[in-house]
Amino acid sequence: MALPDRLRVPPKISFLAFFHMWAECRRWEVPDLHIRACVFLQEAWISDSTLLLLMLPRGHAKSTILEVFNAWIYYCWGLTRILHQSESDGTALKTSRGTQNVLRNHPLTTKLLPASVGTIEQWWIAGAALNDARNASMYARGILSNTTSSRADFIQNDDIEVPGNIGTPEAREKLRFRLGEQIHIAVPGAPKLYIGTPHTHDSIYEDVKRQGAMAMVVRMFAQEHRIEKAERGRYPIGFVPEYVFMGIGETARLLREGLDYQLEGTVLLLDNPAGALIDCYAGAAWPERFDAEEMQMRRQQTRTIGEWDSQYQLHAKPVTQVRLDPARIVPYDVMPTVRKANGAAAMFLGPVQIAGAAVRWDPAGGKLRSDVSAVAVVLQDLVGRRYLHRIAALTGDVADFSPDGKTIVGGQVFQLCDLVEELNLPRIVIETNGIGTFAPAVLKAALKQRRLQCGVAEEMAVQNKNRRILEAWEPLLMANGQLWAHVDVLKGPLWDQMRDWKPAVQNQADDLLDAGAGALTDTPERITKIVGNPHITARDDWRTSAGDIEATFER
Incomplete structure (x- = not known):
């Protein structure tokens, strides 16, 4: 050539x-x-x-x-x-x-x-x-x-x-x-x-x-350090910042050294961070054009931190607000084990004892262009933290039968049986909308055939799906350390579904999110027991009073 x-x-x-x-x-x-x-x-x-x-x-x-x-x-x-x-x-x-x-x-x-x-x-x-x-x-x-x-x-x-x-x-x-x-x-x-x-x-x-x-x-700034939620006074950032921003959008402002913050070498000292988002930058690519006044104006007119990161720092992030941010989930890489002692069994996830498990199956036909048949397994420890241990799509028909039409030899229900056997699951809740009305009976037959003891419950979904997803996921994501996930879950399609999901859109890829929402909702709220109230602090009662009144009652 x-x-x-x-x-x-x-x-x-x-x-x-x-x-x-x-x-x-x-x-x-x-x-x-x-x-x-x-x-x-x-x-x-x-x-x-x-x-x-x-x-x-x-x-x-x-x-x-x-x-x-x-x-x-x-x-x-x-x-x-x-x-x-x-x-x-x-x-x-x-x-x-x-x-x-x-x-x-x-x-x-x-x-x-x-x-x-x-x-x-x-x-x-x-x-x-x-x-x-x-x-x-x-x-x-x-x-x-x-x-x-x-x-x-x-x-x-x-x-x-x-x-x-x-x-x-x-x-x-x-x-x-x-x-x-x-x-x-x-x-x-x-x-x-x-x-x-x-x-x-x-x-x-x-x-x-x-x-x-x-x-x-070439990024807008060669050096960057982010403090997602500044709650203490000292933060080592590794370089001397030229720009320190607080927040994003209309309320964002460029902080001033000596007034809003101090520096001890490369350590940032904040007087009253109040949990704000803090971004530190140095090494501007074009400082002659993009000076401090211009950068503050652009920061205030940028709606989301994802838009700022993508358009100026060139990080691959959505420019719109991510309502369900998978980056807030804590990853783990251990498998549950069952330990027996003194005639009793207990499940542990690493050093953490598991108190309960919730499994939600949202069946579908498993065919091209149909909804994904999704199953979600959520474990919960003694203090209420949730662990997304398995969220996956089941493939094939709901059940495959042998030529005699009686014996189940494969299909989605067999994949569920494998999951029950692997994780020792006690109960599965099936969403009975659509083909789900047929699924419970077939799953019970498969469990009986495999000689697995596992309860099967049915639930009809009546609430708006987007609202159901938002109410189940968002509170846990906003509470630091309350939602964990196995690394295999985070490497799978759930990550993209969370990033892409928008509350106002009706038809979108959300089957794994929906199954996960059902499993998260099925886990109860657990509050650590505190006996007594040993350190109560007395406070003055500032409410108005009508004074003391004596009354005589007739018998």
């Missing part, structure tokens, strides 16, 4: 010099960050890497740099065909129009763009149409638009991930499918460049990193 022009033909001028010439025309001051970006883009372009990633915070001119980069490519390698895709046609056309503007006004490229060859959507530089009249020098389309018949030497995905196209797992899968179609458009060896900021925990940019992209990722 012949080498692409970018690897065979050296550039006429470095991209950094080309960019500086444009900056002089526009009377720009070029910050160190943009110099680094220019050097990276040239090195990435002339390398043999076919997967490239540039991530800069919002407002750091990454699209502007890309427009100048495109003009440099056309100046040095005039027959390059670029497919530029963004989240929508309109956004893609902005970069196309910006690239045309650079070509028309840069001192080195004023003659490269003919007056009327193409449109904003697709156009040819001078001489390119003679080489390929079908595929334009620049073809700009939204990521969900049709580009089937195109061919490209360079594919750009600029801010393709936005809240509107990644709000649900189905939407994210559709986006990935459209990105997968680009492999059929790219000529052999064509590089693919991703530029943008993440908008969800399941971000496209995380996929690109895992695939080994040649990457430049």
Whole structure:
């Protein structure tokens, strides 16, 4: 295979010099960050890497740099065909129009763009149409638009991930499918460049990193330390902070050293933290533009901490408020054991004695495009803490029968029997909506056949599902240390269901959440017994009184 022009033909001028010439025309001051970006883009372009990633915070001119980069490519390698895709046609056309503007006004490229060859959507530089009249020098389309018949030497995905196209797992899968179609458009060896900021925990940019992209990722601040809930006066943070923020949104403010906090080396001293969220930062990427006043304004106009983390610190987090945050669950990695002594049995989870267990099964057919048949096992210790030990989807039919139609040989009920036998479970509650009306009898027959002693109870779900989920999960998540989960549960699909779940959405992936809510609700509240009240503190009774009244009663 012949080498692409970018690897065979050296550039006429470095991209950094080309960019500086444009900056002089526009009377720009070029910050160190943009110099680094220019050097990276040239090195990435002339390398043999076919997967490239540039991530800069919002407002750091990454699209502007890309427009100048495109003009440099056309100046040095005039027959390059670029497919530029963004989240929508309109956004893609902005970069196309910006690239045309650079070509028309840069001192080195004023003659490269003919007056009327193409449109904003697709156009040819001078001489390119003679080489390929079908595929334009620049073809700009939204990521969900049709580009089937195109061919490209360079594919750009600029801010393709936005809240509107990644709000649900189905939407994210559709986006990935459209990105997968680009492999059929790219000529052999064509590089693919991703530029943008993440908008969800399941971000496209995380996929690109895992695939080994040649990457430049610059956060708003190079050093960061977060105190989720500041309740004491001293916090070692490991560096000297330049910015210390309290809170997020309208009430957020930039704290001042000497007035709101003190420093002892790299230890932060807070006078009255009051349980607030505290963020400490140092090493600003573009301090000349983003000064203290600008950063406080942006902090106050950012609605959620996830939005701040994703758009400025480039962490893969949802920009919307996460109502059920799985990060608040405490992980553990031990299995329950049953110990016998003095004629009695007790279950332990590591050193903790288990007082009860709740199992909820929400049956479904186990077929494609139907609800997941979910089972949840929640253990509870003597002081009331819950342990999500197993939350999983059951597969296949509810029951598989032998040819005689009597003996159960498999299916979801057999998977439940395996669970009962493995964890020594005493009782299963079945939600009897839908096919659940048939499930209890089949499960009882399977338990009898397996000679397992386990109670089976039935419950009809009548409450609104979203309200049921919220009322079961949220109070435990808000109480530190009250909800634990086995590491295998946290590695499974429950994590994504919690991150994606929205109380106002009716049709969403929530089957594991629903089964878990049922099991959590089935566990009773346990309060540690306190005998007497030995340390009561006397208080003055400030309530008004009508005084003492004597009364005589007749018999």
